[in-house]
Amino acid sequence: MPDYKAPLRDIRFVRDELLDFPTHYETLPGAEDATPDMVKAILEEGAKFAEQVLAPLNRSGDEEGCTRTEDGEVRTPKGFKEAYQQFVEGGWPGLSQSPEYGGQGLPESLGLSISEMIGQANWSWSMYQGLSQGAKRTIDAHGTEEQKAVYLPKLVSGEWTGTMCLTEPHCGSDLGLLRTKAEPQADGSYKLTGTKIFISSGEHDLAENIVHIVLGRLPDAPAGTKGISLFIVPKFLPNAEGEVGERNSLVCGALENKMGIHGNATCVMNFDGATAFLIGPPNKGLNCMFTFMNLARIGTAMQGLAHAELAFQGALPYARERLQMRSLSGKKAPDKPADPIIVHPDVRRMLLTMKAFSEGGRALMYFCSQQGDIASRSPDEDARKQADALLSLLTPIAKGFLTETGVEAAYHGMQVYGGHGYIAEWGMEQNLRDARISTLYEGTTGIQALDLIGRKVLGTQGETLKAFTRIMHRFCKANADNEAIAELVGELAQLNKEWGEATMKLGMAGMQNPEEVGAAAVDYLMYAGYIVLAYFWADMARVAAERLDQGTSEEAFYRGKLQTARFYYKRILPRTRSHLAAMEAGRDSLMDIAEAEFLAVD
Numbered sequence: 001m002p003d004y005k006a007p008l009r010d011i012r013f014v015r016d017e018l019l020d021f022p023t024h025y026e027t028l029p030g031a032e033d034a035t036p037d038m039v040k041a042i043l044e045e046g047a048k049f050a051e052q053v054l055a056p057l058n059r060s061g062d063e064e065g066c067t068r069t070e071d072g073e074v075r076t077p078k079g080f081k082e083a084y085q086q087f088v089e090g091g092w093p094g095l096s097q098s099p100e101y102g103g104q105g106l107p108e109s110l111g112l113s114i115s116e117m118i119g120q121a122n123w124s125w126s127m128y129q130g131l132s133q134g135a136k137r138t139i140d141a142h143g144t145e146e147q148k149a150v151y152l153p154k155l156v157s158g159e160w161t162g163t164m165c166l167t168e169p170h171c172g173s174d175l176g177l178l179r180t181k182a183e184p185q186a187d188g189s190y191k192l193t194g195t196k197i198f199i200s201s202g203e204h205d206l207a208e209n210i211v212h213i214v215l216g217r218l219p220d221a222p223a224g225t226k227g228i229s230l231f232i233v234p235k236f237l238p239n240a241e242g243e244v245g246e247r248n249s250l251v252c253g254a255l256e257n258k259m260g261i262h263g264n265a266t267c268v269m270n271f272d273g274a275t276a277f278l279i280g281p282p283n284k285g286l287n288c289m290f291t292f293m294n295l296a297r298i299g300t301a302m303q304g305l306a307h308a309e310l311a312f313q314g315a316l317p318y319a320r321e322r323l324q325m326r327s328l329s330g331k332k333a334p335d336k337p338a339d340p341i342i343v344h345p346d347v348r349r350m351l352l353t354m355k356a357f358s359e360g361g362r363a364l365m366y367f368c369s370q371q372g373d374i375a376s377r378s379p380d381e382d383a384r385k386q387a388d389a390l391l392s393l394l395t396p397i398a399k400g401f402l403t404e405t406g407v408e409a410a411y412h413g414m415q416v417y418g419g420h421g422y423i424a425e426w427g428m429e430q431n432l433r434d435a436r437i438s439t440l441y442e443g444t445t446g447i448q449a450l451d452l453i454g455r456k457v458l459g460t461q462g463e464t465l466k467a468f469t470r471i472m473h474r475f476c477k478a479n480a481d482n483e484a485i486a487e488l489v490g491e492l493a494q495l496n497k498e499w500g501e502a503t504m505k506l507g508m509a510g511m512q513n514p515e516e517v518g519a520a521a522v523d524y525l526m527y528a529g530y531i532v533l534a535y536f537w538a539d540m541a542r543v544a545a546e547r548l549d550q551g552t553s554e555e556a557f558y559r560g561k562l563q564t565a566r567f568y569y570k571r572i573l574p575r576t577r578s579h580l581a582a583m584e585a586g587r588d589s590l591m592d593i594a595e596a597e598f599l600a601v602d
């Protein structure tokens with residue numbers, strides 16, 4: 001794979017030309033410092049850090065992995081610690097954090113662009129700092145003033161990192177089953193006992209302290225999700241000065257041996273009467289943890305984009321250089337023994353699929369980040385509510401759809417290399433291995449699909465869905481006479497209408513039998529994802545057509561956008577037909593087969 005290059009041109013296209021971030025920042029409270037010059041400088045510095053510091057550690061980190069000593073300490077791969085020090089010294093952890101705790105207060109959407117680049121350069125490394133973002137946000141939203149004063153400055157500076165501890169051996173998607181216990185103590189703290197598994201960045205040597213955000217149960221808690229509370233459990237207890245004090249009784253019991261993301265420590269964490277501090281109200285811990293989980297879901301959606309971008313960046317130069325067979329329409333490189341494989345329609349199918357998912361995914365992610373800015377900073381209550389509704393609808397779509405398409409893109413990236421893609425040297429197999437976790441953690445695709453159709457769409461009688469379909473409707477109306485994108489707009493308008501009708505039908509069927517909704521859920525999520533991306537591709541085509549019309553020195557860039565939009569509508573969007581058919585096929589073909597009739601082997 002060639003060296004990673006941050007896709008700055010495309011990031012600028014999405015930020016400045018498609019979504020008009022400069023105007024967005026002019027009107028966003030607290031974003032005054034995010035002037036176009038400042039944003040440009042930050043993006044360029046972030047790109048340098050990603051390309052020069054993190055990308056060179058991606059493969060070595062995969063090969064070396066993490067190691068655990070007998071006393072439970074964990075060593076990250078060579079270079080990870082130094083890179084983290086540079087990250088902290090550069091002030092990156094506090095980029096979009098509150099100045100009250102030492103941050104720079106820049107918009108979260110700017111932080112997302114940095115996350116994109118560092119995640120693409122080295123996903124395993126980026127997880128150490130990524131989970132800290134969720135810990136900060138959770139303490140900020142639900143912590144007491146004292147908790148904020150103790151933990152936030154350290155997390156914002158990056159001196160301490162954070163984790164998210166939900167999963168237990170018997171309890172994954174169904175958090176109502178969790179058993180970790182928290183006993184109240186006379187001094188107001190708790191003693192927390194239990195085993196958490198699969199904890200990303202649970203133990204490591206990058207920072208002096210690790211702040212675990214842990215779900216547990218109080219002794220008299222009701223069963224199920226209504227009896228879950230949330231705790232801060234630091235590896236070292238902060239002393240009176242707020243510095244690292246006594247070692248807490250928790251330890252990394254083992255490191256998981258896993259398929260990919262080898263540079264990130266996936267830990268079994270044993271809490272043995274560890275001192276814990278309640279955060280948020282008792283028995284409302286799951287609600288508070290949703291602050292963390294929603295951010296983590298957006299972060300994981302970004303992972304889908306990361307692997308699609310890496311796959312495309314790896315495959316394109318190879319397809320231009322690798323010579324195999326002749327073009328079906330006659331020699332294209334007569335001076336060479338064969339044509340480069342980019343002449344073959346099937347190789348183009350794979351390249352364009354990666355490009356469509358990567359660039360379309362970027363548009364969706366940056367749109368989400370813009371809504372996040374509005375939801376957290378707008379002075380207008382209606383605007384905040386509207387942005388919040390959009391974000392709540394788009395979060396499971398981005399997480400579920402972009403990770404599935406990220407894995408597909410990583411698969412194509414390997415396929416373009418033929419057998420060489422299967423060989424470690426080229427990096428395409430690492431990309432596929434690293435990508436695979438994204439559809440599993442932070443809620444599997446199946447769980448995202450239930451969240452989308454159950455809670456977000458039917459649970460609000462379609463109100464959150466309308467928040468997005470209205471945007472598409474307005475776009476189609478405004479561009480009804482736009483010749484340059486007429487074909488796309490016509491189809492988008494039809495799909496928009498169909499999405500509403502299909503949802504109504506599903507809601508009716510679900511009232512007769514809730515299994516109808518479960519049976520349709522993943523197809524519904526993918527159907528929704530393809531339509532959402534179709535909207536962004538139509539809008540990107542609109543911008544590109546305008547630029548070409550005005551005259552530009554970057555014809556290839558904008559023509560590439562128009563061609564990819566066309567490809568997306570002709571060759572990817574038809575997938576909505578099969579998802580719709582499967583959705584409407586009903587539960588019977590899944591549920592009528594008796595368990596005994598599955599009969600793998602007897």
Ligand SMILES: Cc1cc2nc3c(=O)[nH]c(=O)nc-3n(C[C@H](O)[C@H](O)[C@H](O)COP(=O)(O)OP(=O)(O)OC[C@H]3O[C@@H](n4cnc5c(N)ncnc54)[C@H](O)[C@@H]3O)c2cc1C
Nearest residue numbers: 164165166167172173198199200266440441442443444446
């Ligand atoms: C590398 C790695 C890192 C991780 N990092 C963290 C971390 O930092 N913190 C943390 O707390 N956890 C972490 N996890 C755990 C991860 O979030 C869980 O593995 C995930 O939520 C799924 O839970 P599970 O593995 O128990 O699968 P299960 O919940 O047992 O699910 C098994 C299958 O059943 C399906 N399923 C379950 N219930 C339903 C339903 N109602 N309807 C339809 N389908 C259903 C699922 O979609 C899945 O296909 C990590 C996992 C891994 C592998």
